[in-house]
Amino acid sequence: MRSELYFQSSPWWILVCLAAGAAYAFALYQHRKDWDKRIQYALAALRFVAVSVICFLLINPLVRSVTTSTEKPKVVLAIDNSESMTAAGREQLTQTLNALDQVRQQLADQGVEVAVQTLGDSTVNGDLNQVKFTQRSTNLSDLLNNIRSNYEGRNLTDVVLVSDGITNQGVSPTFGRYNFGIHTLGVGDTIPKRDIQIRDAVANRLAYLGNQFPVQVDVASYGFQGKSATVVLRQNGRELSRQTVNFNRAETFQSVNFQATATQKGVQHLVAEITPQSGEFTTRNNRRDVYIDVIDGKEKILLLALAPHPDIKAIRSIIEKNQNYELDIRILNAGNADIPDKVYDLVILHQLPDNGNLGLPTVQRVLAKTTPVLFIVGNQTSVQALNAVNPVMQISASGGQLDKVAGRFNADFRQLNLDANKLGLLERMPPVSVPFGDYQLKPASQVVVWQQVGSVKTSKPLLALNLTGPRKAAILAGEGLWEWRLEEFAQTDKQEIIDELLQKVMQLISVKEDRRKxxxxxxxxxxxxxxxxxxxxxxxxxxxxxxxxxxxxxxxxxxxxxxxxxxxxxxxxxxxxxxxxxxxxxxxxxxxxxxxxxxxxxxxxxxxxELQLEALNTTADHLLLRQLSQQTGGKFYNTATLASLATDLQNRKPTGRLTSSEQLNELINLRWLFFLILALAGIEWGLRKYFGGY
Missing domain, CATH: 2.60.40.10 (Immunoglobulins)
Structure with a gap:
């Protein structure tokens, strides 16, 4: 450690400190004629030093300390502890781990710190045979990134990656950038095994009670040319169906399609299995699980309209995008409509109640229940009757006049997870027809979209809702939704933003409130x-x-x-x-x-x-390991050349790294100065008493 003294004021103050100490000693001891000169000079010297040191501390000098240390080079053994590592047999793997233990000891004897890290960011301090190869997936990129993060700023020179090269999660490690050399030790067998496996079993996540749903099973084989096997689909141990697959080539891939029936409500567990064949390397990959959520019916929506209108087709297209919805459309005929005897989750009233009160009896019958309602206002809507039946807003129309307005999304509306930037599209949509007049929101109502006339922003709601009270409701105060969808497609080649807005509003007002405690x-x-x-x-x-x-x-x-x-x-x-x-x-x-x-x-x-990722591929990929070593300046090893690993690492001559730290402290904080002053004062006091001084 090296120390230097720094002054916060002029160094000439040291002379003042010495002068103060000398003056104090001279004034105190010049009149003592009864003491021996040597005693007098000694006491004066003690007082001089003590007072000078105290005065010196008053000018508050600083001490700069520089500490230099040598950080040993570090090597990390990164071990892929996934299940596929034991595919070639535990005995061969144990021999490899024992050899690695010897390499670790040799490097430690040369002054190199060696750490062991496995998948899952765990470390191993003892015997490498303690590593349990039980990880159900392999993400080598994540393993190397964790090492890079954990040893950032430290003297990490090399990483030895012990793996079979099989990755089934994350990106390939060859895409990463590493500031250390990666030496790879390839284990496992690179020769493809004779095996039959179910690569995947795909089905819809959702099915409706009583309906049929497809299940696709993907079967791959290697080394069974001219053979055949049976694929069986089971549920709760009961066989649902079976099909035979033939392997015409040495390496095949084919899909088998089943049709199953949803007979029970809730999550159903199906199992696709292929019969094991003699000589298969493993049968762990001969089975795949399929889970289907069977629901009892769809959410039912009634669209009741005064007359045919292009908006009806637009609303139908929006609703039918969601497979959970079942839509009934009824158009009034002479004021009547044949409404099915169902319990609906949402009712959409288009241009109802109407000016002629033709559909009033039907509307009253529909609104007799507290079913959520979406009102869509048109030029035939009776605004007065609408004000009487909706809990969202009051519209004071002026003589049946209409206005043309665009929409502006209310960024303060937080009930739905909507993208305000995307919904800026509303301001570029064709204007819709709304009643001309004053709009007043009822208590607890919230605005989703405001009206905008040209570039003028208004405080009139275009789309608003109310989620309080016995009936949840929403009002779209204009007609022309079909034009919005066409214009969005013309601008973006998609029909997503307007559809998502309407879908989420309908979901929000129709969702059943959970009152469970x-x-x-x-x-x-x-x-x-x-x-x-x-x-x-x-x-x-x-x-x-x-x-x-x-x-x-x-x-x-x-x-x-x-x-x-x-x-x-x-x-x-x-x-x-x-x-x-x-x-x-x-x-x-x-x-x-x-x-x-x-x-x-x-x-x-x-x-x-259970994801059997480690059983899907048991063929070691040493090519990936070679490429990774080549990119990072490392070297590839196998079990035959492992003995040279320690020698090669030593020949690379990883050196220690000098690190220095600087610390700046006030001199007065040094404890030994306190004891020095105390000792000087104590010795002087003791001598004075001994020689009879006061």
Missing amino acids: LRVYPSRNEFLTGEKVALETEMYNDIYERLYDRPVRLEITSEKAITRTFTYTPTEANSRFEVSNLPDGVYKFRATASLNGKTETANGEFIVR
Whole structure:
């Protein structure tokens, strides 16, 4: 360590400090004639030094300390601990790990720090045979990026990547940029194995009760030319269908299509399997799981219109984009309409109530229930009757006159996740016809789109809604929606922005409000085997204030009717409960809790899915490892050349890196100066007392 002294004022002040010390000593000891001269000079010297040091500290000098250290070179052994690494046998892998242990020891003897890191950003400090090759996926790019991040700014010179080169997640590591050399050690067999596998099983995530849905199974084979196998589709152990596939070439890929029927409500678990063949390398990839969410019917919408209109076709196109909707369109005929006897989730009234009151009885019958309503105003709408039946706004029309306006999205509307930048398109749309007059929002109503006349921004709503009260409702105060959709297509070659706006408004007013006081739901619908299943818990009192610290009993039941029971207490700091070690399958859960003297219940289901990524490809890819080493200035090794790895790393002569740190402190903060002054004063006082001084 090297230290230097810096002054915040002129160094000439040192002379003043010395003069002060000398003056103090002279004034104190010049009159003592009864002491020996040597004693007198010694005491004067002690006082001189003590006073000079104290005065010197008063000018507040600084001490600059520079510390230089040598940082040892570092090498990281990055081990791919995925399941595919054991495909060639654990014995060969153990031999490789033992050889790596010797390399690690040789490098440590040469003064090189060696660390071990595996997938998942975990480290290994002991024997490498402690590494468990249980990772269900391989992301080498993520492994190398974690090393780069963890050792940023440190003297990392080389990384030794031990892998079979098989990646099934993330981007290829060859696309990354690394500031260290990567030496790769290839393990595994690069010769393709004789194998039959189901690459994928694809089906719609959603199906409706009683409907048929397709399941496509992709089958690949290698080395079974002239053979055949059977693909079977099962549900709960019951065979639904089977088909035979023939392998005409040494390497084949083909798709098999099944048709299944949705017979039960809820998540259904189907299994596609292919019969094992003699000589297969592994049968782990002969099965794939398929999960279908079967729902009981679609959300029903009634579109009731006064007369045919181009807007009706536009609304129909918007609604039919969503497969969860079932639309009935009825046009009034002499004031009547044959409305199906259904319970609707949303009613759309186009130009109703009308000026002639032709559809008044039908409208009254529809509005007798508290079904959510979307009113679309047209030139035949009776504004007075509309004001009487809608909870959104009051329109004071002037003699049936119409106005032409464009739309301007209300950026302050936060109920929906809408892109304000995209909805700037509304200002470039053709004007729609709206009643001319004053518009006044009713309490709790919110504006989604304002009216804009040319470039003039107005405070009149064009599209508004109200989510309070017994009936949720929205009003689109103009007709001409069909022109908007055509113009959007002309400008963007798509019909997405206007459609998304109307779809989300309809979803918002038709969604059923959840008034349950106990809500337990999974953080997501699907989890992977080995992951923790996280369940969120919400509890409320009678006025729907959040409650905590009430015990919850949770029952989780698997497809095999095996039930696990848990009891937990959510708190304000942690309302999540996690369950580990659930095998793959569909699980139903039931949660109960006593709230306000009543037992509240919440039900649901989730999926635990097994992704057999490591079984899909068991052929080592040493070409990728060679390319990675070549790009980063490293070298490729295999089990036969592993012995030269330590020698090559030593020959690269990784050197330690000198690092220096600088520290600037006030001299008065040095503790030894305090003890120096104390010692000088103490010695002087002791000598004075000893020689009879006062």
